[in-house]
Amino acid sequence: MKSKKWYDYMWIWAIIYFSLSFFNILFAWLGMIDFLIPVIVAVTGGGKWFCNNMCGRGQLFRVLGKNCKLSRNKPAPKWLSSKGFRYGFMIFFFIMFGNMVYQTYLVAAGAKSLRQVVKLFWTFKVPFHWAYTSGSAPEWVAQYSFGLYSLMVTSTLIGLIVMLLYKPRTWCSFCPMGTLTQGICKIKEK
Ligand code: SF4
Numbered sequence: 001m002k003s004k005k006w007y008d009y010m011w012i013w014a015i016i017y018f019s020l021s022f023f024n025i026l027f028a029w030l031g032m033i034d035f036l037i038p039v040i041v042a043v044t045g046g047g048k049w050f051c052n053n054m055c056g057r058g059q060l061f062r063v064l065g066k067n068c069k070l071s072r073n074k075p076a077p078k079w080l081s082s083k084g085f086r087y088g089f090m091i092f093f094f095i096m097f098g099n100m101v102y103q104t105y106l107v108a109a110g111a112k113s114l115r116q117v118v119k120l121f122w123t124f125k126v127p128f129h130w131a132y133t134s135g136s137a138p139e140w141v142a143q144y145s146f147g148l149y150s151l152m153v154t155s156t157l158i159g160l161i162v163m164l165l166y167k168p169r170t171w172c173s174f175c176p177m178g179t180l181t182q183g184i185c186k187i188k189e190k
Helices: 006-023 025-043 049-054 056-067 083-108 139-165 176-189
Strands: 117-120 124-127
Touching (some): 006 139, 025 049, 083 176
Antiparallel strands (some): 117 124
């Protein structure tokens, strides 16, 4: 049996991340690790090493779906992993990311006030006042935290839904970061 490495337990980090940010939204910034490391690894020639070894979210879906047997383990519809859907979803995801950065800019510029809400599925606003103490950080820092946490929670919820319905790691077949790093690897191979 393959001996376990420390990074085989990154799923625990994923749980810690969501828990810490639930009580103090400023911890949501740590989610940037999930955005930056896969890109840095792919750009520097490490290919999909992050996805295959270190992604806490991917591991969490496996632990819940496979080890805890929460997944129906059925094949996902083919369109979910089609090129059109994967790239379309990635573009949508990064447009939403860009909008989040823009909202942060508006708060930083004083054109908008901080909104202490977590937006689920880019639609449903959940009040989240307990997670930020006024004055504990600049408001734009908090705004970015709320936005990033919204994105992280939403993508994880989608991942959990498809984990329950299909195979444990179905999310990975259309995860924007997975699509992006795969695209980087293809460009580098040329
Ligand atoms: S595809 Fe996304 S969720 Fe899956 S391992 Fe890669 S970065 Fe993590």
